[in-house]
Amino acid sequence: MSTNNMSDPRRPNKVLRYKPPPSEGNPALDDPTPDYMNLLGMIFSMCGLMLKLKWCAWVAVYCSFISFANSRSSEDTKQMMSSFMLSISAVVMSYLQNPQPMTPPW
Amino acid sequence: MKVLHTFCIVLLVFGSVSEAKFDDFEDEEDIVEYDDNDFAEFEDVMEDSVTESPQRVITTEDDEDETTVELEGPDENQEGDFEDVDTQEGDTESEPYDDEEFEGYEDKPDTSSSKNKDPITIVDVPAHLQNSWESYYLEILMVTGLLAYIMNYIIGKNKNSRLAQAWFNTHRELLESNFTLVGDDGTNKEASSTGKLNQENEHIYNLWCSGRVCCEGMLIQLRFLKRQDLLNVLARMMRPVSDQVQIKVTMNDEDMDTYVFAVGTRKALVRLQKEMQDLSEFCSDKPKSGAKYGLPDSLAILSEMGEVTDGMMDTKMVHFLTHYADKIESVHFSDQFSGPKIMQEEGQPLKLPDTKRTLLFTFNVPGSGNTYPKDMEALLPLMNMVIYSIDKAKKFRLNREGKQKADKNRARVEENFLKLTHVQRQEAAQSRREEKKRAEKERIMNEEDPEKQRRAKLRLKKKKKKKFSIFSTFGTLHQLIAL
Numbered sequence: 001m002s003t004n005n006m007s008d009p010r011r012p013n014k015v016l017r018y019k020p021p022p023s024e025g026n027p028a029l030d031d032p033t034p035d036y037m038n039l040l041g042m043i044f045s046m047c048g049l050m051l052k053l054k055w056c057a058w059v060a061v062y063c064s065f066i067s068f069a070n071s072r073s074s075e076d077t078k079q080m081m082s083s084f085m086l087s088i089s090a091v092v093m094s095y096l097q098n099p100q101p102m103t104p105p106w
Numbered sequence: 107m108k109v110l111h112t113f114c115i116v117l118l119v120f121g122s123v124s125e126a127k128f129d130d131f132e133d134e135e136d137i138v139e140y141d142d143n144d145f146a147e148f149e150d151v152m153e154d155s156v157t158e159s160p161q162r163v164i165t166t167e168d169d170e171d172e173t174t175v176e177l178e179g180p181d182e183n184q185e186g187d188f189e190d191v192d193t194q195e196g197d198t199e200s201e202p203y204d205d206e207e208f209e210g211y212e213d214k215p216d217t218s219s220s221k222n223k224d225p226i227t228i229v230d231v232p233a234h235l236q237n238s239w240e241s242y243y244l245e246i247l248m249v250t251g252l253l254a255y256i257m258n259y260i261i262g263k264n265k266n267s268r269l270a271q272a273w274f275n276t277h278r279e280l281l282e283s284n285f286t287l288v289g290d291d292g293t294n295k296e297a298s299s300t301g302k303l304n305q306e307n308e309h310i311y312n313l314w315c316s317g318r319v320c321c322e323g324m325l326i327q328l329r330f331l332k333r334q335d336l337l338n339v340l341a342r343m344m345r346p347v348s349d350q351v352q353i354k355v356t357m358n359d360e361d362m363d364t365y366v367f368a369v370g371t372r373k374a375l376v377r378l379q380k381e382m383q384d385l386s387e388f389c390s391d392k393p394k395s396g397a398k399y400g401l402p403d404s405l406a407i408l409s410e411m412g413e414v415t416d417g418m419m420d421t422k423m424v425h426f427l428t429h430y431a432d433k434i435e436s437v438h439f440s441d442q443f444s445g446p447k448i449m450q451e452e453g454q455p456l457k458l459p460d461t462k463r464t465l466l467f468t469f470n471v472p473g474s475g476n477t478y479p480k481d482m483e484a485l486l487p488l489m490n491m492v493i494y495s496i497d498k499a500k501k502f503r504l505n506r507e508g509k510q511k512a513d514k515n516r517a518r519v520e521e522n523f524l525k526l527t528h529v530q531r532q533e534a535a536q537s538r539r540e541e542k543k544r545a546e547k548e549r550i551m552n553e554e555d556p557e558k559q560r561r562a563k564l565r566l567k568k569k570k571k572k573k574f575s576i577f578s579t580f581g582t583l584h585q586l587i588a589l
Contacts, residue, residue, distance in 0.1 A: 009319050010286045015297050016323045018290040018314035058248045065252065069259055069335040073306045101242040 034075060037067035041083045045090035054094045054102040060087035255336045262333030263308050269349070269471075270303055270311040270328050272479030280489055285324070286317025308334040320500040322356040324492075331475055342475055349471035350435065351485060353492055357463040361500045362441055364512045367418055368408040369396065369427065370436030374468070375406050383459065384442040387519050400424050402431045410515065413508045423498070426491040433488060435468040439499060442516070458523055465499060467492055 041063030048057030064084045071080060239246070278301075281288045289300035292314075304312040309330040316323035329350045332338035366388040368375060375393040379385045385408060393406035399419040401407075405427060409415040418439070427434065443466070444459040469488050473481050504512060524531075550566070553559045 009284055011317055011319055012286045014319075014322075015287045015317040017297055017316075018292040018323075018325075020292060061248075061252065062255075065255055066335060066337055069255075069308070070332065070338075071307075073310075102244040104244060 031070070031072070033070045034067045034072065037063045037070065038079065038083050041067060041087055045083075045086045048090040048094055052094055052097055054091075054098075057087065057090035057094045058102075060090055063087070258336045258339060259334045262335070262339070265333050266309050266330045267305075268479055269330060269477060269482065270305075273328060273351070273482040273485065274303055274313070276482045276486055277489055280486065280493070281313075281315055284318055284493055285315035288313070288315050290314045290316070303328070308332070318496075320358060320361040320496050322358055324353060324355045327352045327354075346474045348474050349477055351467075351469045351471065351488075353465075353467040353469075355465040355467075355492065355496055357465065357496075357499060359463060362439075362463040363503050364441045364509070364516065365414040365504060366410040366440045366442060367414045368436060368438040368440075369401075369405060369418075370434060370438075370468070371404055372406045374436040375408050378436060378438065379408060381446045382438075383444050383447045384440045384461070385438070386447065388440075388442065388515055396427075401427055404431055405434070411508060411511055413504060413511075417502050417504075418498075420498075422494060423491075426487070426494070430488055430491070433469050433472060433484065435470050436466070437468075437495075438464075438466040439495070440464055440466075458520065465492075465495055467495075 041060045044056045044060035044063060047053060048055075048060055064080075064087045067083065068080050278288070287297055287299050289302050289304075290297065291300060291304045294300070297316075304314075306312055309332050311328040311330075313326040313328075314323060315326070318324075329352060331342060331347060331349055366384050368378060368385060368389065370378075372393055379389065379393070388410045389408040391408070393408050395401075395403065396405050396407045396419070397403065399407075399415075401419075401424065407415055427437075441463045442461045443464040444461045448459065467488075469485060471477050471481060472484050546566070550559060550562045553562060
């Protein structure tokens with residue numbers, strides 16, 4: 001009879017496969033940063049496009065970058081890409097309509 | 107007609123260049139005078155004036171008759187030419203302008219200029235006309251910021267990856283000696299060790315180990331800081347946070363007795379007591395100091411009953427906890443673990459959440475954020491503690507008294523839950539019954555065979571009668587008793 005210390009604790013017959021935890025509402029609760037940043041990015045790009053404010057468009061680009069960096073694994077890449085493209089287009093359109101350099105608000 | 111047309115164009119042009127000078131020109135008499143007969147003279151005059159002053163001539167579009175229009179030059183000159191037409195004076199043709207005519211006019215500009223004897227101010231050329239990169243300094247700043255963010259993303263991602271790999275290299279041997287399956291992402295057909303971490307995010311890495319006595323499996327989650335996000339990096343400069351390693355061991359039902367127990371930093375325990383379903387229900391007292399067992403002051407204990415604490419705090423466990431107190435955030439053993447409290451919108455859930463016998467460990471990586479791969483070696487003894495805990499949980503059994511207490515506690519919690527949800531459960535049962543009836547009726551209606559339909563309807567009627575008769579019997583009996 002072998003003691004517990006000597007015997008191998010491994011049991012190949014008791015192997016269980018990994019089951020990814022079911023995604024409940026918890027992912028959004030854990031860290032809402034990517035969702036907020038995505039929303040902010042879209043709002044700022046629309047403001048930049050409609051009101052022709054260059055600084056809005058630049059902030060939108062930053063928001064979409066931050067959202068991408070904080071994104072969860074289950075995040076849809078299509079949404080990331082679409083918000084990114086929207087913010088880039090807001091910047092480009094602002095400069096096409098008005099090539100003047102941005103003036104600081106102060 | 108062509109001449110008339112040309113003349114109209116001339117009129118329009120003169121009208122737009124100067125307004126005040128054409129008093130004579132705007133008089134109706136003058137306009138009236140210009141009938142067709144005069145145009146011939148006008149033409150001659152115009153042709154003459156062409157030869158005399160060619161430099162101030164601009165031809166119009168219908169320039170077939172060689173009529174010219176003077177758009178530039180002093181107004182007096184043009185006025186003078188027209189006056190020539192009217193008065194047919196040859197003398198004025200040669201002079202550029204009539205001095206007498208514009209005496210008053212010359213004074214006015216002089217007087218106006220004498221009023222505004224301001225020094226000459228040099229106005230700055232607007233930025234967009236400057237044609238230099240310096241005026242776009244804000245844009246350059248923005249792009250630089252973006253580049254800095256991207257650089258930080260790449261650097262942070264790589265650092266997290268190196269830390270994860272360093273952790274795995276350190277712990278691989280210990281894990282492989284204890285578990286058959288080390289590393290599984292659940293996608294392979296066969297249960298074979300992948301031998302590497304699952305990357306969930308840029309800052310979260312998972313590892314699943316299985317195939318050991320006592321436990322079903324162990325999920326290790328490396329929760330690093332978000333080094334890839336520059337905002338997070340800047341926020342951490344204000345408030346230092348540590349990387350964490352979270353280990354969740356799922357025990358077999360027969361290998362763990364029924365108790366709920368937690369030890370860790372006071373702050374962590376207070377937070378867990380609020381958040382976790384089982385700790386809030388079974389360990390209602392505040393976290394107690396562990397000084398009685400020789401634990402440092404930084405650690406506190408939450409326990410369902412004293413016997414559990416006495417059983418858990420053996421020498422080796424106390425040794426582990428004391429030596430590595432700075433790295434331990436929380437240790438939580440529970441047979442009623444169901445995760446954090448679920449806040450449902452409709453109110454209480456209708457049945458108790460599923461529970462699992464679990465051992466949870468949360469360790470802080472030393473360095474407080476400024477972690478290096480070699481710091482991962484400091485966590486190896488903690489993994490030994492985990493393995494020891496698994497074996498201990500299997501060995502530790504409550505005595506008879508303890509078991510009774512534990513069973514009472516669990517019954518109490520269940521009863522409380524049932525009381526709270528009584529109304530909801532009643533409503534749910536009612537709706538279920540109605541649903542059944544509706545389904546039955548629908549089934550009868552859908553029955554194609556009319557004979558079968560008739561028989562089914564009869565059966566339903568009989569059932570209703572029976573129920574009604576039973577109720578009425580009870581009702582009368584009740585009344586009799588009451589009397």
